[in-house]
Amino acid sequence: MSLQFHPSTLFRSAAATSALVLAGLTAAPGAAQDEGFPILFTNVHVFDGVSEERIENANVLVTGNLIIEVSTEPLAVANAQIIDGGGRTLMPGLIDSHVHLYATGLVQSFAGLQAAKWDQIGATAAENARDYLYDGYTTVRDTGGMGSGLRELIDSGIVDGPRIYASGAAIGPTSGHGDWRNPEQRTYNMGSDDVANTLNLSYIADGPDEIRKASRLNFAHGASFLKLMAGGGVSSELDPLWSVAYSTDEIEAAVEAASFFDTYVTVHAYTDETVSMALDAGVKSLEHAQMISEETVKRIADEGIFWALNVAGMDPALLDHPNFSMPTVKPKLEEYLTGSENVVSYIKKYKPKIVHNVDTVLSTIGFGRAHRDFEKYYFAELLGNHAFLVAATSTGGELAQLTGRRNPYPNKLGVIETGAYADILIVDGNPLEDLSVLGANPKWFDAAPRERGFDTIRLIMKDGQIYKNTLEN
Ligand SMILES: [Zn+2]
Numbered sequence: 344m345s346l347q348f349h350p351s352t353l354f355r356s357a358a359a360t361s362a363l364v365l366a367g368l369t370a371a372p373g374a375a376q377d378e379g380f381p382i383l384f385t386n387v388h389v390f391d392g393v394s395e396e397r398i399e400n401a402n403v404l405v406t407g408n409l410i411i412e413v414s415t416e417p418l419a420v421a422n423a424q425i426i427d428g429g430g431r432t433l434m435p436g437l438i439d440s441h442v443h444l445y446a447t448g449l450v451q452s453f454a455g456l457q458a459a460k461w462d463q464i465g466a467t468a469a470e471n472a473r474d475y476l477y478d479g480y481t482t483v484r485d486t487g488g489m490g491s492g493l494r495e496l497i498d499s500g501i502v503d504g505p506r507i508y509a510s511g512a513a514i515g516p517t518s519g520h521g522d523w524r525n526p527e528q529r530t531y532n533m534g535s536d537d538v539a540n541t542l543n544l545s546y547i548a549d550g551p552d553e554i555r556k557a558s559r560l561n562f563a564h565g566a567s568f569l570k571l572m573a574g575g576g577v578s579s580e581l582d583p584l585w586s587v588a589y590s591t592d593e594i595e596a597a598v599e600a601a602s603f604f605d606t607y608v609t610v611h612a613y614t615d616e617t618v619s620m621a622l623d624a625g626v627k628s629l630e631h632a633q634m635i636s637e638e639t640v641k642r643i644a645d646e647g648i649f650w651a652l653n654v655a656g657m658d659p660a661l662l663d664h665p666n667f668s669m670p671t672v673k674p675k676l677e678e679y680l681t682g683s684e685n686v687v688s689y690i691k692k693y694k695p696k697i698v699h700n701v702d703t704v705l706s707t708i709g710f711g712r713a714h715r716d717f718e719k720y721y722f723a724e725l726l727g728n729h730a731f732l733v734a735a736t737s738t739g740g741e742l743a744q745l746t747g748r749r750n751p752y753p754n755k756l757g758v759i760e761t762g763a764y765a766d767i768l769i770v771d772g773n774p775l776e777d778l779s780v781l782g783a784n785p786k787w788f789d790a791a792p793r794e795r796g797f798d799t800i801r802l803i804m805k806d807g808q809i810y811k812n813t814l815e816n
Contacts, residue, residue, distance in 0.1 A: 381406040381420045382807075384767075387428035389413060390775060392435045392737035392758035395729050397775065403433055405765040408807035413759055426802070428769050429814060434732070435757045436481025436505075436766035436805060437781070438739030439715070441630055441651045441700030444468040444475075444507070445488035445544055448708040453523040453579075456705075457538045464542065467708075468493055472504025474708055477796040478715065479781060481766035481805040482506040482743065482756055484700075486609065486630060486651075487513035487521070489543050491565025494751065503810060506752055506766075508568065508743055511561030512539075512546035513611070514554060514597065515572030518581040519588040520611055521545040551596035554589075558600035567746045569601045570630070573610035574617030577656075577675045578705070584634075584675045587617055594624035605747035609651070613679065615639050622648065627745060630700075633657060634682030640689035644696075649742045651700040652690070654725060655718040655787065657683050664788055687725050697726075698742050699735035709792050717787035723778050724785075732774060769802035769814065 382405045388397040391413070404412040404420060412418060449467040450456045456464075472493060475483055483505045494507040515521025523539040524547075539545040543564055548557040558569055573589050575582040582588060594610070601608045602625075609628035610621040615635045622642065628649040633656070635643075643650055659680055661667050667676050690697065701718045703711040723731045740757025744750065755763040772780040780799040784790055796811070803811040 381411070381423040382765075382804075382809075383418060383420050383423040383425050384433055384769070385425055385427050386430055387433035387769065388430065388773070389759050390432055390434040390732060390736075391760060392740070393733060395775070397432060397773065401433070403759060403767070405767070405804070405807055408765055409754065410759060410761060410763045410765050410767075412761055426769075426812070426814060428802075431801060431814075432770050432773055432780075433759065434768050434770065434774065435736040435740070435759055435763075436768055436803070437479050437735045438482040438484070438699065438743070438757050439475065439480050439701050439735075440484045440649075440698035440739045440742055441486050441653065441702045442471075442475070442483045443487055443702070443704040444471045444483070444485050444493065445542075446704050447471050447706055447711050451705050451707070453539075453705070454525055456523060456544070457525055459538065461538075461542055465493075469496070469502045469504070471708060471711070472497060472502060472507070474711070474795055475505050476503055476805065476810060477803065478712065479768050479770075479797070479800045479803060480505050481768075481803070482508070482739065482752075484508040484510075484651075484739075484742070486510050486570045486611075486702075487545060489564065490561065491751075494565070498751075505805065506756070508746065508751070509566055510568055510570035510609070511564045511566035512543045512557065513570045513572055514546050514548050514557045514561070515611075516549050516588050516593075517547055519547075520572040520574075520576030520579045520582055522547055522579070522581065549593075551592050554593050554596045555600050558597055562600075562604050562749075567749050567751060568606045568628075569597050569608045571597050571608060571610045571621075571626075573621050573626075574612040574614060575675075576611065576613075577672065577679055580671045584678050585614055585616075587620065589620075591620055591624055594621055594626065598625040604749050606749040607745050607747075609649075613682070618643075622646065628742065630702075631656075633686045634679065635686065635689075637685070637689045637692075640686065640695060641693050644693035647696060649696050649698055649738070649745065651698050651702075652686075653700050653702045653718065654722040655701070655714060657686075657725075658717075658721060658787070660787075666788075690726065696738050696741065697730070697734045698739045699731065712793060712795075713784070713787055713790040716782045716784035716790065716793075719778055719781060719783035720785050723783060728775050728778050731778065765804055765807040767802070767804040768800055771799040771801060 497504040575586040607627040736757040
């Protein structure tokens with residue numbers, strides 16, 4: 344949708360109260376916004392995605408799909424639909440910077456993924472997209488899965504969902520964290536039967552040339568950036584957590600391929616060794632990376648590297664859970680928990696660019712909700728509510744901008760300011776003081792199942808369209 348802003352329809356009025364009355368309410372609440380038909384939010388306290396304090400008693404004007412003005416002065420707009428926020432908080436829609444829409448909800452294991460049918464995977468991905476949107480997420484970054492197909496359906500209004508930044512297939516080496524084949528597929532080199540590869544969920548590439556090919560295929564599928572499995576993983580069986588997966592020339596091949604498309608590479612990595620190799624090669628974003636030294640945290644902060652730190656994984660209570668008791672996984676988890684003990688203190692000291700990410704994968708949609716709710720709670724517990732909110736809004740939006748000319752959504756995301764996309768939540772209470780209004784929950788594996796969405800999120804707008812509105816006006 345293009346910007347439908349006509350300066351003549353917007354004016355500031357000294358006699359604003361009467362002008363607001365004159366502006367009138369001319370569309371049904373909850374209706375999608377017509378093009379050129381402004382929406383004026385009044386009586387809201389604005390968390391703008393950055394500041395530690397809300398802008399009290401503000402008004403926010405949306406025209407088309409953009410935020411046109413944020414002001415504590417009364418605004419009056421001809422023909423506007425007025426939505427009275429009732430003194431609630433207006434804030435940017437949430438951004439989860441590491442999701443797997445295609446590997447959540449249907450299958451709970453890599454073997455299950457290999458047995459899944461493509462239409463089941465696609466249908467479940469659409470259901471996941473709806474779940475994120477109605478939980479308040481207006482943007483997600485998919486770090487391993489297909490390409491732009493689902494995004495195109497969402498952007499054209501066929502499926503409800505958040506904006507999607509997709510990496511396409513996660514690129515990893517044989518026996519690495521992206522090698523999701525069953526043992527017999529690997530033994531007999533039945534590459535064409537690898538569902539993950541066939542559907543562009545993961546791509547096994549060894550050597551710079553194969554990585555170039557994988558990168559180009561991802562861009563052909565509509566990827567906005569590239570993801571490399573640069574080091575060992577917790578859930579994969581063949582790669583020790585401490586292992587290095589890609590050599591420098593392999594990472595550099597991906598960085599060059601990404602630069603040719605004006606975008607960046609992110610890496611799955613945990614340790615100092617893999618993170619340092621990746622940064623030396625020109626990587627601009629990190630997934631996980633919790634086992635690094637103080638020196639490397641400082642480097643990440645100094646160089647402005649984006650860091651998708653999933654905090655829930657650092658909860659020591661995981662050791663007691665049966666899901667992680669398998670002999671192949673438990674020692675890796677112990678190694679990871681020990682290795683990540685000090686990272687939060689380093690983050691508090693150097694303040695690198697952290698983005699909120701949940702990394703729900705190989706689980707049910709219901710468990711995905713519990714995982715998201717706990718991630719919000721635990722992040723805030725370790726780093727504070729404001730840090731969580733910034734990570735989940737403006738910093739996520741900054742990372743989105745790193746896709747350069749490859750960016751499917753070139754305006755600003757994750758902020759409430761003039762010119763940014765109108766991706767907006769109105770919530771009860773003040774999330775800077777109480778994150779439970781966004782669903783934060785201290786329970787995780789033991790959380791009671793819940794329905795989609797939260798009563799405390801009263802309004803969800805994405806791209807100027809209202810998807811939910813339970814305000815009484
Ligand atoms: Zn992941």
